[in-house]
Amino acid sequence: MSEKCSHNCSSCSSNCSSRKEESLLKQPHKKSKIKKVIGVVSGKGGVGKSLTTSLLASYAQKQGLSVGIMDADITGPSIPHMFGVTERITGDEKGINTVISPSGMQMVSMNLLLDDETSPVIWRGMVISGTVMQFWTDVIWKDVDLLFIDMPPGTGDVPLTVFQSIPISGIVIVTTPQDLVKMVVEKAVNMAKIMHMPVLGLVENMSYLVCPDCGKKMEVFGHSKAEEIAAEYGIPSVAKMPLDGNISKLADAGRIEDYDASALADVFKMIEKAPSKTEQ
Numbered sequence: 001m002s003e004k005c006s007h008n009c010s011s012c013s014s015n016c017s018s019r020k021e022e023s024l025l026k027q028p029h030k031k032s033k034i035k036k037v038i039g040v041v042s043g044k045g046g047v048g049k050s051l052t053t054s055l056l057a058s059y060a061q062k063q064g065l066s067v068g069i070m071d072a073d074i075t076g077p078s079i080p081h082m083f084g085v086t087e088r089i090t091g092d093e094k095g096i097n098t099v100i101s102p103s104g105m106q107m108v109s110m111n112l113l114l115d116d117e118t119s120p121v122i123w124r125g126m127v128i129s130g131t132v133m134q135f136w137t138d139v140i141w142k143d144v145d146l147l148f149i150d151m152p153p154g155t156g157d158v159p160l161t162v163f164q165s166i167p168i169s170g171i172v173i174v175t176t177p178q179d180l181v182k183m184v185v186e187k188a189v190n191m192a193k194i195m196h197m198p199v200l201g202l203v204e205n206m207s208y209l210v211c212p213d214c215g216k217k218m219e220v221f222g223h224s225k226a227e228e229i230a231a232e233y234g235i236p237s238v239a240k241m242p243l244d245g246n247i248s249k250l251a252d253a254g255r256i257e258d259y260d261a262s263a264l265a266d267v268f269k270m271i272e273k274a275p276s277k278t279e280q
Contacts, residue, residue: 024164026133028278029095032141034068036276038148038200039162039171041192043184045153048205048241049174050078051251053150055241055261056172059268061105065145068098070135071109072162073152074128075121080109084254089113095140103257106144108135125157132158136166146271155191163195167277170198172267175229176206177221182229189233199235200274201267202226207240217242237266 028034040056042049053069061067071079080086083101089112090097098106110131111117123131141147149166152158162168171192175185185202192199204226208217226238241247241263250259 025167026137026165028136029138029140031095032139032144034141034144034147034278036146036271036274037166037168037278038146038271038274039151039159039168039197040148040174041151041159041171041188042153042174043155043186043188044181045076047153047174047176047181048203049073049153050082050150051247051256052172052174052203052205052241052264053148054079054082054251054256055259056264056268056271057105057146057148058103058257058259059261059264060146060148060271061103061257063268066106066143068106068141068144068147069108070132070139070147070149071107071111072132072135072149072158074110074123074131074158076152077109077111079107079150080111081117081254082251082256083107085112087112091138096134096138097140098142101257105257106141108139129157129161132161133165155187159191160195163197168197169274169277170200170271172201172203172271173199173235174203174205175226177204177219177224177226179222179225182225185229186233189229189235198274199233200270201237201239202230202235203239203241203264203267205241206243209243237270239264239267 040049040053057067057069069079071077085099085101087099089099098108099112173188175181207224209220210217230238247259250256
């Protein structure tokens with residue numbers, strides 16, 4: 001007769017049906033308080049993922065939320081520059097402190113750890129993934145309602161580590177109208193399905209250009225694929241961002257928060273509706 005089950009799978013060698021799959025989730029710093037985490041991803045680089053992260057974060061803050069940004073694109077960090085943040089990250093034995101933007105937004109980024117922001121980070125994947133996890137486990141995020149994670153493009157080490165180790169409520173996928181980008185976006189969507197990660201919205205960047213003379217919308221990079229992709233994969237919200245020189249000017253000047261990101265309102269509504277998965 002088999003022994004009575006104690007329901008303590010960690011000390012049991014039996015391979016029974018009641019054994020639970022071990023969770024890979026990591027706890028944040030004990031002093032952190034984070035209500036909800038949202039990932040921003042893309043199938044390839046150059047589509048405006050960091051820009052979308054910045055605009056979503058700025059929009060959320062304007063709605064009265066306390067917002068943080070984790071810049072997980074370790075080898076290509078750009079978040080601090082768009083917010084005009086140059087202060088170095090500090091820390092001690094108690095933990096790592098976030099840097100606060102002029103508007104009060106909390107953030108961490110590899111560029112805020114470097115003496116020279118132009119210095120390359122020449123690291124292998126495991127070291128990069130470990131650094132991203134330290135941004136979660138060692139950084140003290142103070143009373144954050146919404147933490148955005150700006151992930152590197154593709155479906156490699158960092159997205160996989162983040163999906164498995166951080167309790168993300170859902171992701172927003174960024175794309176542009178070209179056919180080639182549609183294909184790589186589908187890779188990102190399929191990865192999210194495999195990882196059981198809800199896709200909350202699709203943001204098509206550089207979707208159109210508004211003629212300054214007649215006001216007509218011109219699809220410079222081809223016909224929009226956003227609704228087609230959203231319908232095919234059941235993505236609940238779509239936003240189309242214009243090709244607008246003013247965005248670049250504000251980002252270069254460190255004033256991205258000044259841009260009107262109301263085009264992202266529907267995507268933000270889905271982010272608000274997503275249930276929190278943080279266990280705090």
